[in-house]
Amino acid sequence: MALASGVRFPARALLRPWSLLRDTTLGRSEPAAGGGGGGDGARLFGSQRVLVEPDAASGVAVMKFRNPPVNSLSLELLTELVISLEKVENDKTFRGVILTSACPRVFSAGLDLTELCGRNPAHYTEYWKAVQELWLRTYLSSLVLVAAINGACPAGGCIIALACDCRVLADNPKYHIGLNETLLGITTPFWLKDTYVNTIGHRASEQALQLGSLFPPSEALQVGLVDQVVPEDQVLSTALSEMARWLAVPDHARQLTKTMMRKATADRLLRQRDADIQNFVSFICRDSIQKSLQVYLEKLRQRKG
């Protein structure tokens, strides 16, 4: 499936894109902002791994990741997120989206490590294209995007949050946020590094990226990684209040300003997407990198037991 940013989608999505969007239980989901949650609109926008609760009256859709146990960014979740965002974006009823998690205690565990281990170069190519596509689509969205971070938010989870216009984090000391890639033995690509620098500044990024820092809420607020830290049961309502503040600004002026602020960062990737994919594939295929990732994944699995 060719999208605006030029990416082709997985073969199964290309053949039957909507096959990824079956089996929605959206009609039974809890009410959205303003109470419009369960109707046909929800069915139209949502999918198996992405619940969408649209509220036409406010022009806001709440989009919930539902890929248990930890919302790891599998190829399927990445694809469904892009398709859901595209659908909402194409419906002029909507001016804003709140991104949040339907899984308890985790916003997103980041890239799905099983997509990065033991696969072939063709798979890594397809996967990295999907990562790029989600980032471009969120980072350059004309909608207002607010992240309602209701759980742990490492690595790829933080990347989604960083692409939003505003971040509200639940005040739970277990809900760490940051780019911890170095602790897995991998590096952050330049376009994600740029996004970090744009958000928390050069010196703070230099330290946090090298150390793989994961910040608890108070520190995340202090460093400017999130805009608000609120009690857990107030994350969604605070995100809705933030959304109202952003939507009070005329769309055209806000959108032009957003583009002005973000274009240079996005263009750096757009100019060298293929090279970035090649870099990623050759990096991830290295024996040493595969070994580091497998050790990390094994530690995660053992930690549980």
Ligand SMILES: CCCCC/C=C\C/C=C\C/C=C/C(=O)SCCNC(=O)CCNC(=O)[C@H](O)C(C)(C)COP(=O)(O)OP(=O)(O)OC[C@H]1O[C@@H](n2cnc3c(N)ncnc32)[C@H](O)[C@@H]1OP(=O)(O)O
């Ligand atoms: C030079 C060119 C550029 C090269 C670029 C290279 C790479 C890309 C770089 C950057 C982009 C981003 C990278 C990433 O996102 S990598 C992923 C990093 N994520 C993490 O480190 C988080 C790991 N997870 C956790 O810390 C915890 O799971 C949690 C999120 C805090 C939740 O804790 P909780 O206790 O609730 O759950 P468990 O730990 O018990 O996990 C349950 C279950 O899920 C499995 N799991 C967890 N995280 C992942 C994951 N990211 N991918 C796949 N699977 C995951 C975990 O192993 C458990 O599985 P089990 O089978 O044991 O049930």
